Structures are given as structure tokens and as C-alpha cells.
Amino acid sequence: MKGIPMNTSTLAELDVEPGELPATMPAWVIRQEREGLPLDAFQLEEIEVPEPGPFEVVVRVMGAGVNFNNVWAALGQPVSVFGYGDHPEYGHHIGGSDASGIVWKVGTGVTKLKPGDEVMMNTAQYSPEDVHIHGNMGLSRTLQAWGYETTWGSFAQFTKVQAQQALPRPQNLSWAESASYGLTYFTAHRMLMDRCDLQVGDSVLVWGAAGGLGVFAIQLCAAAGANAVGVVSSEEKGELIKQLGAVDYIDRREFGEMIRTDDNLEASADTTRAKASRAFARRIREILGEAPDIVFEHIGRATLPTSVLTVKPMGKVVICGATTGFRLDFDVRHLWMRQKQIVGSHGAHAYECTSANRLIANGKVRPVLWKTMDFAGVPEAHQMLLDNKHLGKIAILVGAEDDEQGRNEPGPGAIRVGNS
Ligand code: NAP
Numbered sequence: 074m075k076g077i078p079m080n081t082s083t084l085a086e087l088d089v090e091p092g093e094l095p096a097t098m099p100a101w102v103i104r105q106e107r108e109g110l111p112l113d114a115f116q117l118e119e120i121e122v123p124e125p126g127p128f129e130v131v132v133r134v135m136g137a138g139v140n141f142n143n144v145w146a147a148l149g150q151p152v153s154v155f156g157y158g159d160h161p162e163y164g165h166h167i168g169g170s171d172a173s174g175i176v177w178k179v180g181t182g183v184t185k186l187k188p189g190d191e192v193m194m195n196t197a198q199y200s201p202e203d204v205h206i207h208g209n210m211g212l213s214r215t216l217q218a219w220g221y222e223t224t225w226g227s228f229a230q231f232t233k234v235q236a237q238q239a240l241p242r243p244q245n246l247s248w249a250e251s252a253s254y255g256l257t258y259f260t261a262h263r264m265l266m267d268r269c270d271l272q273v274g275d276s277v278l279v280w281g282a283a284g285g286l287g288v289f290a291i292q293l294c295a296a297a298g299a300n301a302v303g304v305v306s307s308e309e310k311g312e313l314i315k316q317l318g319a320v321d322y323i324d325r326r327e328f329g330e331m332i333r334t335d336d337n338l339e340a341s342a343d344t345t346r347a348k349a350s351r352a353f354a355r356r357i358r359e360i361l362g363e364a365p366d367i368v369f370e371h372i373g374r375a376t377l378p379t380s381v382l383t384v385k386p387m388g389k390v391v392i393c394g395a396t397t398g399f400r401l402d403f404d405v406r407h408l409w410m411r412q413k414q415i416v417g418s419h420g421a422h423a424y425e426c427t428s429a430n431r432l433i434a435n436g437k438v439r440p441v442l443w444k445t446m447d448f449a450g451v452p453e454a455h456q457m458l459l460d461n462k463h464l465g466k467i468a469i470l471v472g473a474e475d476d477e478q479g480r481n482e483p484g485p486g487a488i489r490v491g492n493s
Pocket of ligand 1 (some may be wrong): 140141142174213233256260280281282283284285286287304305306307325332371372375393394396397418419420421459461465482
């Protein structure tokens with residue numbers, strides 16, 4: 074580990090009471106000059122604790138959640154975060170777009186939160202003057218992902234958030250569990266419920282079904298009475314998603330030739346790639362009994378041509394990310410001839426998150442936790458995401474001393490997979 078020496082037990086001990094902030098805190102920091110692989114880009118530094126501004130709160134972080142967005146932040150790809158949000162003002166990036174914690178200090182104008190409240194975060198920040206956010210969030214030009222487009226994320230002893238971001242923490246989950254799921258679950262919820270109007274009996278194809286978004290897409294489909302088939306790259310992941318309610322799974326390695334790469338640009342009907350995509354689409358129809366009404370996309374360049382081909386006529390490919398590349402190409406005839414749609418989706422707003430959290434509180438959707446790591450594990454956790462070594466989600470203990478701390482009510486808790 075580089076930077077200041079760290080004793081993680083000091084994170085669990087604080088000599089200030091709620092309402093009062095220490096001068097400095099340990100934080101995992103990315104700086105522009107060391108953008109690169111997560112293991113090198115994240116370094117531990119002692120940073121001044123921010124004061125809450127109007128309608129903001131500073132929260133003592135008990136647990137933090139790991140997301141792919143801070144792999145992008147570490148890499149400085151496809152863009153450097155340092156050109157966005159409040160980064161030019163502070164010059165550092167403290168990542169982390171999921172957290173559970175205790176409200177420690179409130180700014181002026183905050184009336185619904187007080188020091189001592191237990192909360193978890195919704196990632197969406199925006200200007201309070203932005204009228205669109207009160208009507209159609211999609212029109213907002215001020216929407217930003219906290220802990221990605223802005224600094225003061227959750228990989229630190231304290232985080233600064235807008236008061237509207239703080240949701241009541243489900244008390245049947247531990248600090249680690251309640252920190253683990255927000256960003257990907259809320260995003261998956263908006264993609265399916267708001268952007269695709271998921272209906273009972275719909276058929277859905279979910280890419281990356283055992284990953285951060287996928288485990289929630291599969292559970293939402295099951296909870297809504299829709300039939301989901303998931304795409305994964307191992308039997309272990311396949312068995313996990315069947316446990317989460319998928320009708321079945323496909324191991325994408327069987328259809329490796331469908332993947333769009335630099336070497337198979339040509340997409341005419343008789344190419345190897347097109348044949349493999351058609352075979353994949355046939356297999357999906359065999360499993361679901363029909364072509365999918367919805368394809369849940371976030372893989373991007375490698376899979377979009379297959380997604381557009383596979384979705385049902387008039388169906389929707391809903392996309393929120395592009396892990397394999399954001400310059401997409403596909404045979405547009407499949408789109409117009411069959412009147413299909415590609416629908417963009419991004420994050421979720423506070424009201425959607427609040428209503429999505431009801432399913433977590435009653436155990437109909439559960440966090441899927443692969444590993445809980447100490448604060449020291451932040452760089453390694455992101456490296457594992459980049460290397461696609463994980464299933465579901467990874468949580469980080471920040472103020473919490475163990476994986477179980479914070480569970481105040483009975484409930485099923487998270488589904489534990491692998492070796493957490
Ligand atoms: P994740 O946990 O890493 O899961 C992604 C899954 O993608 C992996 O489990 C892997 O599954 C699959 N995958 C990786 N490479 C692939 C390839 N070449 N072909 C097919 N499948 C591949 O990540 P996540 O949290 O689900 O996020 C996924 C993407 O969405 C990221 O790019 C992230 O930045 C973005 N995202 C956007 C938003 C938003 O609001 N816009 C929110 C959350 C996430 P298998 O190997 O098992 O197939």
C-alpha cells in the first residue's frame with residue numbers, strides 16, 4: 074500500500090460526537106497524474122473533512138459499495154473525471170458512489186435529517202434550481218453521479234452528499250449489505266420499470282446477469298412475474314442467476330464468435346459473426362418460448378449487434394453503459410424493418426430509489442454480496458471488477474467493524490455468494 078500508513082481500526086474510532094467534524098480524514102484518492110490501473114491509481118491520503126453546504130449533509134461512512142464507475146475513474150477512460158463536477162475546485166477524486174452511514178453534520182436548510190440518523194445513498198446529485206429534476210429527470214443537464222462525476226465519495230471516513238440523496242437505511246441489513254447495492258439496483262430498476270414499463274409475462278434477456286446490474290435485473294424480473302434468461306461466462310454464475318429467479322442461463326463462451334471485435338467489422342448475413350448471433354437468438358427463443366420483449370444492455374460494443382438482432386419486433390434494447398466500448402455499430406435494418414427501439418437510461422432519482430427500496434425492505438429483492446473487504450481493499454476490489462473476477466457486489470467496511478454490524482431487525486439479509 075502506498076501513501077500514509079493505515080490502521081483500519083482507527084476508522085471505527087472517532088473522538089468527535091455527531092454534529093462536530095474532525096479536521097482531516099483518511100481517504101482513497103485518485104489524482105490525474107496517476108490515472109491508470111486501480112491498484113496504482115488509488116492511494117491513501119489524509120484529506121481535509123468538508124463542511125456541509127446549504128441542503129447538504131456530511132455523513133460518517135460505515136460501509137461503502139464498489140462500482141465499475143470508479144474503475145473508469147481510475148483508468149481515466151473513456152474520459153478523465155478531472156474535467157467534471159467539483160474536481161477542478163479540489164484537484165482530487167474521492168470515489169465511491171454507494172454508502173451506508175450516520176448523518177454527522179447538516180448544512181443550512183436541511184430539516185428532515187439530523188445528526189445520528191442512519192442512511193444509505195442515492196447517487197444522483199443535481200442543482201436544486203434544476204426544474205427538470207422535478208418533472209423529467211432525463212431532461213436534466215445538471216445531473217451528476219456523486220463519487221464519480223464529483224469528489225467526496227464514500228471511500229473515506231466522511232462523505233458529503235445532498236440531503237435529497239440520503240434514504241432511510243433498511244434496518245434488516247448490516248452496514249456492509251446496505252452499502253452494497255444502491256447504484257446498480259436503482260439503475261436496473263429505472264431501466265426495466267420506468268424506461269421499459271416491464272409487465273407480468275414479459276420475456277427479458279439480461280447480459281452480464283451475475284454482475285452488479287444483472288443480479289438485480291434478474292430479481293426484478295422474477296418479482297414482476299417476467300421471464301428472464303441471463304448471459305454469463307461460467308457455470309457458477311449461471312447457477313447463481315437461476316437461484317435469483319432466472320428461467321435459465323446461456324454461457325456466452327458457447328457463442329464466442331458473435332462478439333463484435335476489431336477483427337470482424339463485416340456484419341453481412343453470411344459472416345461467422347452474424348451466424349453466431351442468429352444461433353444465439355435461436356437459443357434464447359428456445360429457452361423463453363419467444364424472442365425477448367426487452368434486452369438489458371450495458372456491455373456495449375461487443376454485444377449490441379446481437380442485442381438488436383435478438384430483441385422481438387417492436388421490442389426494446391435498454392442500455393445504460395458500454396463496458397466493452399461506447400462506439401457502437403449494428404445492422405440498422407434489424408431495427409427499422411422490425412420497428413425496434415434502443416432506449417438510453419442513466420441512474421435513478423430519489424423518488425424511484427425510495428420506492429425501489431421497499432422491495433429490499435420486504436426481502437423481495439436482496440443484495441447479492443460476493444465479498445466484504447476492509448478499507449485497505451479499495452484498490453484491489455476495483456482491480457477485481459476490471460478483471461471480471463467477481464460475482465454480484467463487493468462491499469467495503471469503513472466505520473463498521475464487521476460484516477454483520479448494523480443489522481437491527483430480522484430479515485433475510487443479503488444473498489452471500491462465493492467466499493465473502
Ligand atoms: P460488473 O459487475 O462488472 O458486471 C458486468 C458484467 O459484464 C460481468 O459480470 C460480465 O459477465 C459481463 N461482461 C464483461 N465483459 C463482457 C464481454 N466482453 N462480453 C459480454 N459480457 C461481458 O459491472 P456492472 O456494475 O454490472 O456495470 C456494467 C456497466 O454498466 C459498467 O460499464 C458500468 O459503468 C455501467 N453502469 C452504468 C450506470 C448508469 O447509471 N449509467 C449504472 C451502473 C453501471 P460475464 O463475464 O458473466 O458474461
